[in-house]
Amino acid sequence: DAGITQSPRHKVTETGTPVTLRCHQTENHRYMYWYRQDPGHGLRLIHYSYGVKDTDKGEVSDGYSVSRSKTEDFLLTLESATSSQTSVYFCAIKPGQGVENEQFFGPGTRLTVL
Amino acid sequence: AQSVSQHNHHVILSEAASLELGCNYSYGGTVNLFWYVQYPGQHLQLLLKYFSGDPLVKGIKGFEAEFIKSKFSFNLRKPSVQWSDTAEYFCAVKERAGGTSYGKLTFGQGTILTVHP
Numbered sequence: 083d084a085g086i087t088q089s090p091r092h093k094v095t096e097t098g099t100p101v102t103l104r105c106h107q108t109e110n111h112r113y114m115y116w117y118r119q120d121p122g123h124g125l126r127l128i129h130y131s132y133g134v135k136d137t138d139k140g141e142v143s144d145g146y147s148v149s150r151s152k153t154e155d156f157l158l159t160l161e162s163a164t165s166s167q168t169s170v171y172f173c174a175i176k177p178g179q180g181v182e183n184e185q186f187f188g189p190g191t192r193l194t195v196l
Numbered sequence: 197a198q199s200v201s202q203h204n205h206h207v208i209l210s211e212a213a214s215l216e217l218g219c220n221y222s223y224g225g226t227v228n229l230f231w232y233v234q235y236p237g238q239h240l241q242l243l244l245k246y247f248s249g250d251p252l253v254k255g256i257k258g259f260e261a262e263f264i265k266s267k268f269s270f271n272l273r274k275p276s277v278q279w280s281d282t283a284e285y286f287c288a289v290k291e292r293a294g295g296t297s298y299g300k301l302t303f304g305q306g307t308i309l310t311v312h313p
Contacts, residue, residue, distance in 0.1 A: 113299050122205070124286055124303035125240075132298050140300070172239065176299040184230060185301060187240040 086188035094194045101160040105173030113176035114156040118169040163195045202304035217272040219287030226292035229270040235283045
């Protein structure tokens with residue numbers, strides 16, 4: 083499982099509330115990613131990080147922010163959750179520096195915004 | 197922007213049938229190509245990957261894929277499927293432009309495979 087955990091695994095919240103999802107890795111990998119998975123869309127990249135305090139936007143970053151103050155933790159925040167953010171969120175890591183390395187995925191967080 | 201297209205949304209097969217799932221991408225430069233599988237209730241796992249060399253790559257569980265550069269395709273195949281192959285399959289592409297893509301992947305929409313015993 084590449085030492086990736088996500089918390090919480092399930093969350094139900096109301097529109098307008100802030101939500102933070104946590105991705106934790108145990109192997110000090112430099113690259114970390116947040117994706118959302120929606121039927122008919124596959125996985126879409128929200129934000130990614132290439133080091134502590136180094137983050138950048140993906141293709142669906144609106145309404146999301148991230149932080150990475152420690153190598154092992156990558157936090158995804160929905161400042162004011164909307165129903166359109168109901169989704170399954172996956173964190174991923176990419177080991178090493180080589181461009182050839184594949185990504186490994188965490189178990190996912192199912193978020194429902196009512 | 198890069199896009200990845202998987203032609204079939206849902207494929208239904210009987211055990212022992214042959215499988216081919218299509219994947220096409222839009223980027224004209226150098227790419228790395230991946231197929232991931234997601235079994236029901238689980239996270240994504242890598243089936244196989246292509247970086248360079250032999251365009252026919254073999255992965256786990258008897259899967260293989262062929263990279264055809266002229267067709268911008270990376271189709272997944274398996275000669276004889278099993279009930280346990282029931283899952284959702286995702287094609288993914290990583291651009292190699294400038295070597296600084298930070299490993300970002302673009303995924304296709306996914307294909308659900310249902311195998312009947």
